[in-house]
Amino acid sequence: MTLSARKVDTAGPGRHGDGRGLFLYVKPSGARSWVLRYQVQGRRRDLGLGPYPEISLAMARDRAMEARRLIAEGEDPITKKQQAKPKTFREAALELIERKRPGWKNAKHAAQWTATLDAYVFPKIGAVQVARIETADVISTLTPIWAKKPETANRVRQRIEAVIDYASALGIRSGDNPARWRGHLDHLLPKPKKVRAVQHHPALPHSQIADFMADLAQRDGVAARALAFTILAAARSGETRGMTWGEVDLDAKVWTIPAGRMKAAKEHRVPLTKAALVLLGQRDEGTPDDALIFGSEAKPGKPISDMSMTAVLRRMERADITVHGFRSTFRDWAGETTGFPREVIEAALAHGIKDRTEAAYARSDLFDKRRKLMEAWATIAAVNASSENIVSLHSGKSGG
Numbered sequence: 424m425t426l427s428a429r430k431v432d433t434a435g436p437g438r439h440g441d442g443r444g445l446f447l448y449v450k451p452s453g454a455r456s457w458v459l460r461y462q463v464q465g466r467r468r469d470l471g472l473g474p475y476p477e478i479s480l481a482m483a484r485d486r487a488m489e490a491r492r493l494i495a496e497g498e499d500p501i502t503k504k505q506q507a508k509p510k511t512f513r514e515a516a517l518e519l520i521e522r523k524r525p526g527w528k529n530a531k532h533a534a535q536w537t538a539t540l541d542a543y544v545f546p547k548i549g550a551v552q553v554a555r556i557e558t559a560d561v562i563s564t565l566t567p568i569w570a571k572k573p574e575t576a577n578r579v580r581q582r583i584e585a586v587i588d589y590a591s592a593l594g595i596r597s598g599d600n601p602a603r604w605r606g607h608l609d610h611l612l613p614k615p616k617k618v619r620a621v622q623h624h625p626a627l628p629h630s631q632i633a634d635f636m637a638d639l640a641q642r643d644g645v646a647a648r649a650l651a652f653t654i655l656a657a658a659r660s661g662e663t664r665g666m667t668w669g670e671v672d673l674d675a676k677v678w679t680i681p682a683g684r685m686k687a688a689k690e691h692r693v694p695l696t697k698a699a700l701v702l703l704g705q706r707d708e709g710t711p712d713d714a715l716i717f718g719s720e721a722k723p724g725k726p727i728s729d730m731s732m733t734a735v736l737r738r739m740e741r742a743d744i745t746v747h748g749f750r751s752t753f754r755d756w757a758g759e760t761t762g763f764p765r766e767v768i769e770a771a772l773a774h775g776i777k778d779r780t781e782a783a784y785a786r787s788d789l790f791d792k793r794r795k796l797m798e799a800w801a802t803i804a805a806v807n808a809s810s811e812n813i814v815s816l817h818s819g820k821s822g823g
Contacts, residue, residue, distance in 0.1 A: 584602035652717075
């Protein structure tokens with residue numbers, strides 16, 4: 424039975440049908456609203472048509488008829504409604520981040536996107552409808568950081584471009600993307616690489632590595648031990664901080680870092696020298712595989728923070744170098760003073776091969792050759808595995 428104007432006014436709590444999927448919903452409070460129930464590709468959907476009495480019975484029937492017309496033409500009224508609703512740049516950006524989140528291998532990506540947009544974009548154009556953003560808006564957003572922080576600015580531009588592309592895909596924006604680089608912004612802004620030379624991580628000259636390691640050996644604590652190990656393994660700090668006992672084969676002297684923890688998303692084996700093994704110590708009986716080797720003393724079960732090793736450098740009054748810079752120290756030493764082939768050195772650093780043809784033939788990880796390279800590096804670093812100084816850095820416990 425269809426509804427009457429009186430029935431709409433007097434109906435009690437519940438759902439009251441008017442036919443062909445149109446319903447009046449009445450809450451216990453007495454509030455009334457219209458809903459059209461329909462199916463699209465086997466999926467049931469409820470389209471809100473508005474509250475009563477603002478939307479009368481006749482108006483609700485007209486809106487339901489228009490929705491049915493869209494359905495007959497193969498469209499989904501709810502999707503159409505969402506696309507028609509204007510979005511601010513901020514709304515579109517946060518929506519895109521949530522859509523991309525499941526596909527990112529590292530949770531940090533979402534945080535990095537949000538942080539850069541919060542810092543440099545939202546204050547400028549966050550409240551602007553994404554459909555109305557023009558080239559002038561993009562330029563005014565990028566200009567303050569283009570010369571000062573070219574690498575960051577270029578990432579920001581790419582993210583603005585991605586958000587606007589997303590809006591276009593939703594159908595809430597049309598026309599060219601004003602944040603595109605090629606053929607557009609490249610005529611209006613200098614190339615990021617031309618603005619300022621790439622800033623490399625400050626690195627220790629390899630001629631000073633032995634003295635540095637001797638000084639580091641005098642330092643106590645998990646972070647100092649982790650830094651020494653990171654240097655000897657030519658590893659990235661994050662790889663060391665997340666290192667677990669299950670990744671280490673003490674007998675084979677191999678550390679296998681799973682693909683999920685590697686920058687290139689590819690498993691990497693690290694040959695462990697005697698000096699590196701001393702820094703790990705012995706695995707206590709009963710220690711689970713997921714136990715961290717360089718765990719935080721302040722937060723059991725958690726790795727040391729990403730600033731812990733940097734703090735060691737500061738206490739050593741070496742603010743002129745960075746933890747990551749030791750990989751450059753290793754690379755310079757290996758390339759300038761040894762006869763090891765370039766591909767062996769790059770494999771030790773877990774660097775991908777950029778040349779596609781060369782990469783196609785690089786089937787081996789050159790592990791045996793890399794072990795000889797790392798042994799030579801440990802010798803140059805002059806870390807004596809039997810020295811009392813090194814042993815004093817480790818308490819023998821897996822958590823440090």
